[in-house]
Amino acid sequence: MINLKQEAAKAALQLLKPDQLIGLGVGSTIAYFIELIASSISFKSSLKFISPSFETKMWLKENGLVCIDGSTQATLDYYFDSCDQLDMHLNAFKSGGGVHTGEKIMANMANQFILLADGPKMVEKLTTKYPLCVEIIPEAWLSVRKELRSSYSTMISEIVLRKSEQKAGPLLSERGNFLADIYFSKLPDIHELNKQIKHITGVVEHSLFYQLCSVCLLATADGVIHLTANRAEK
Structure with missing residues (x-):
């Protein structure tokens, strides 16, 4: 093969x-x-x-x-x-x-x-198969999660903070920030999603390119x- x-x-x-x-x-x-x-x-x-x-x-x-x-x-x-x-x-x-x-x-x-x-x-349009991973400044984690749930209340199935497999607590990014996976039941318009997530205070970046x-x-x-x-x- x-x-x-x-x-x-x-x-x-x-x-x-x-x-x-x-x-x-x-x-x-x-x-x-x-x-x-x-x-x-x-x-x-x-x-x-x-x-x-x-x-x-x-x-x-x-x-x-x-x-x-x-x-x-x-x-x-x-x-x-x-x-x-x-x-x-x-x-x-x-x-x-x-x-x-x-x-x-x-x-x-x-x-x-x-x-x-x-x-x-390759797909015609991106799907909900993979989560949107968001890098978040630790102090802003709870406020970012609250705003995400409010903004996409009918589209998000869950938001999961990545955990370390080697120690207790969250998995940290290369920059020492939290990583959270957003699982959508329905994917928002990606043009708007790209802009709106970045505008949330405390979000560093997200994994939609x-x-x-x-x-x-x-x-x-x-x-x-x-x-x-x-x-x-x-």
């Missing part, structure tokens, strides 16, 4: 050129990409990488690739990442990793933000399809 995640990663290799500065997200597809770069790119020593993910930084170092401090950079040639789900306009949910704040920073730094995805993740991705390399059983964002919607 074809490993579609590996096929998407292989297609991304064709975009790399010497001396580029590359941003990377997190996930198994990105792990494949790193391994392929390390094993098959002749000019890999000229490439520099940054990532918001501790896990990805470790993968880079373990594969002998140059990982630098992202705070010293203003622009990237490419930002590559995977996702949980994406729609026909390349809007995406990136909820699993919980590092979406840093990922969005890099997406905005990049000349091109490229999603590496396997076919089953709305109109950020420019290109998707979508791996299917028939090959890799290069998709360009269509911004015809709101």
